[in-house]
Amino acid sequence: MGRRFENKVAFITGASAGMGAETARQLAREGARLALLARRADNLEEVCAEIAAQGGEATPFIADVNDRAALDAAVAGTVEKYGRIDIVLANAGFGVTGPIYTLEVDDYRRQFETNFFGLLHTIYATLPYLKESRGQLGLLGSVAGMIGTPATSPYNASKFAVIGLGEAIYHDLDELGVSVTLINPGFVESELRHINNRGELTNKPDPIPSWLVVPVEKAARTIVNALYRRKPDVIVTNHGKVFALCKRFLPRATRWVIRRMSKGRLPKL
Ligand SMILES: NC(=O)c1ccc[n+]([C@@H]2O[C@H](COP(=O)([O-])OP(=O)(O)OC[C@H]3O[C@@H](n4cnc5c(N)ncnc54)[C@H](OP(=O)(O)O)[C@@H]3O)[C@@H](O)[C@H]2O)c1
Structure with missing residues (x-):
């Protein structure tokens, strides 16, 4: 396969681990130059070093997506270094997980700050440059933004919000020549399910059976292909496609099965 992203500049948030890091590695192999943002400097610098060792180019920006000034500085740094942003x-x-009766409003607020408002800050901070390049915006939703699941309501709500936003701004940004790709993964190998409700990495085991968890390389390949084709949306993982179809065409049966599987197993108050 040729280098499909030659001369493109990609700005990726959450690039110190998981799908962000792997998508960065794969885009770099396909010719993109990268601006990578996350909070953990060591991890981010390691990803940039790996990309450089493969002959690619990646610049780390240490920032929290909730900190608009830091995000703006990262965007300015990217444009200063590479002159443009295409992706x-x-x-x-x-x-943030747990049954609603074990959580408080602040848990939902913290979840929305990163998953929804952090994503919104990212859009506002980069939009002038995407408009200039008639570029493309990829938004990480989730199959959890299509189906409500037990003991994950803050996460579900934040991802339903991302999907609603993405579906609506598809039209607004098309007006400016910017394409939007909503990326909705099922279960993918990453740090996600080892992170606690305060956003800290722990050694808690992944509750999802390993046979259902898709390798991060495969998920990133699907993301890169969807970006290349400027697809309006993509469900990453086959089990995610099945869940989405069940929810759409068999909503009652799907709710019944999920309830049956979780009945009596949720954490108590
Ligand atoms: N893995 C799955 O099964 C799955 C399924 C559906 C959707 N998703 C979505 O896919 C996206 C990537 O997740 P992942 O699975 O690759 O998880 P991951 O391995 O935990 O990676 C998450 C990344 O986000 C960064 N991050 C978190 N909070 C941040 C903040 N406030 N500011 C800046 N960076 C922040 C983390 O870096 P730092 O800690 O260094 O900041 C890390 O690089 C997420 O939006 C997730 O909800 C994942």
Whole structure:
């Protein structure tokens, strides 16, 4: 396969781990120059070093997507270094979990700050440059933004919001020549399910059976292909496609199965 992203500049949030890091590696192999943003300097610098070792080019920007000034500085740094931004992948996110009766409003607020408002800050900070390049915006939603699942309501709500936003701004940004790709993964190998409700990495085991979890390389390949084709949306993972179809065409049966599987198993108050 040729280098499909030659001369393109990609700005990726949440690039120190998981799908953000792997999508960065794959875009670099296909010729893109990268601006990578996350909070953990060591991890981010390691990803940039790996990309450089493969002959690619990546610049780390240490920032929190909730900090608009830091995000703006990262965008300014990217444009100073590379002169343009063609692709933005708003990928930074984490999951607040637990049944609603064990949580408080602040848990939902913290979840929305990163998964929704962090993503919105990323869009506003980069839009002038995407408009200039008639570029493309990738938004990380989730299959959890299509189906409500037990004990994950803050995460579900934040991802339903991302999908609503993405579907609506598809039309607004098309007006400016900017394409939007909504990326909705199922279960993918990453740090996501080892992060606690405060956003800290722990050694808690992944509750999802390993046979259902898709390798991050495969997920990133689907993301890169969807970006290349400027697809309006993509479901990453086959099990995610099945869940989405069940929800759409068999909503009652899907709700019944999920309830049956979780009944009596949720954490108590
Ligand atoms: N893995 C899955 O099964 C799955 C399924 C559906 C959707 N998703 C979505 O895919 C996206 C990527 O997740 P992943 O699975 O690759 O998880 P991951 O391995 O935990 O990576 C998350 C990335 O986001 C960064 N991040 C988190 N909060 C941030 C903040 N406030 N500011 C800047 N960066 C932040 C983390 O870096 P730092 O900690 O260094 O900041 C990390 O690089 C997320 O939006 C997630 O919700 C994942």
